[in-house]
Amino acid sequence: MSEELAKEIEAANADLEGKTPQEILKWAMDKLHPSIALAWSGAEDVAVVDMMVKINPEARIFTLDTGRLNPETYDVIDRVRDKYNMNIEVMFPDSEKTEEMVRAQGMNLFYKSVDNRKLCCKIRKVQPLRRQLGTLDAWVTGLRADQAVTRTALKRVEIDEAFGGIIKVNPLAEWTHEQVWDYIKANDVPYNELHNNNYPSIGCAPCTRAVKEGEDIRAGRWWWESPDTKECGLHVKEK
Numbered sequence: 001m002s003e004e005l006a007k008e009i010e011a012a013n014a015d016l017e018g019k020t021p022q023e024i025l026k027w028a029m030d031k032l033h034p035s036i037a038l039a040w041s042g043a044e045d046v047a048v049v050d051m052m053v054k055i056n057p058e059a060r061i062f063t064l065d066t067g068r069l070n071p072e073t074y075d076v077i078d079r080v081r082d083k084y085n086m087n088i089e090v091m092f093p094d095s096e097k098t099e100e101m102v103r104a105q106g107m108n109l110f111y112k113s114v115d116n117r118k119l120c121c122k123i124r125k126v127q128p129l130r131r132q133l134g135t136l137d138a139w140v141t142g143l144r145a146d147q148a149v150t151r152t153a154l155k156r157v158e159i160d161e162a163f164g165g166i167i168k169v170n171p172l173a174e175w176t177h178e179q180v181w182d183y184i185k186a187n188d189v190p191y192n193e194l195h196n197n198n199y200p201s202i203g204c205a206p207c208t209r210a211v212k213e214g215e216d217i218r219a220g221r222w223w224w225e226s227p228d229t230k231e232c233g234l235h236v237k238e239k
């Protein structure tokens with residue numbers, strides 16, 4: 001990152017201190033649209049979809065179809081598409097790489113080792129994301145600092161070194177789970193039906209399960225792994 005850009009981002013974070021997610025998004029979209037898009041996971045960051053469309057009906061939203069999503073996730077993608085009358089930019093994994101991986105390692109390779117799980121996430125999520133981010137100057141996420149031990153240092157605006165120094169905007173960085181749900185309910189935002197069945201965090205079907213009372217909200221993601229490995233590579237730098 002250049003020194004100049006680092007200073008600009010530092011100043012932006014200072015200016016955006018105490019601002020609402022909508023103010024953060026407006027700042028980012030005024031500056032960067034149409035080279036900015038939300039990476040929507042089909043989970044609770046539907047709140048961000050609603051906010052962005054209200055700021056600019058031409059807001060760009062993309063999502064990664066790994067080929068292993070739950071039916072409820074496909075359903076909410078279409079419900080959002082219909083409600084906001086928008087095209088969702090759906091990104092798919094490279095078919096040759098996916099076929100090669102599955103033939104070599106099996107359909108459910110991710111249960112066999114962390115390395116296999118990371119390979120699957122890389123081919124099905126990270127590479128399609130990299131392809132999309134290569135066309136943008138900035139991306140928006142629904143990340144929150146309170147979601148995981150891997151996310152406590154999250155800022156409102158960051159330089160994403162993991163994806164070539166692109167700007168990353170996290171308007172919900174300071175929000176809690178409850179604030180997001182208050183927003184979804186108050187604004188009648190379509191959401192993934194799995195949330196009604198104790199799935200607070202939703203990824204691919206074979207890698208997500210419902211959580212039990214009192215469990216961490218990300219306990220259902222890659223539940224067979226330890227908490228410090230539980231990122232798919234979308235929000236951490238590849239080693």
Ligand code: SF4
Nearest residue numbers: 110120121124204207
């Ligand atoms: S979450 Fe599971 S199925 Fe989805 S890309 Fe990662 S390892 Fe593969």
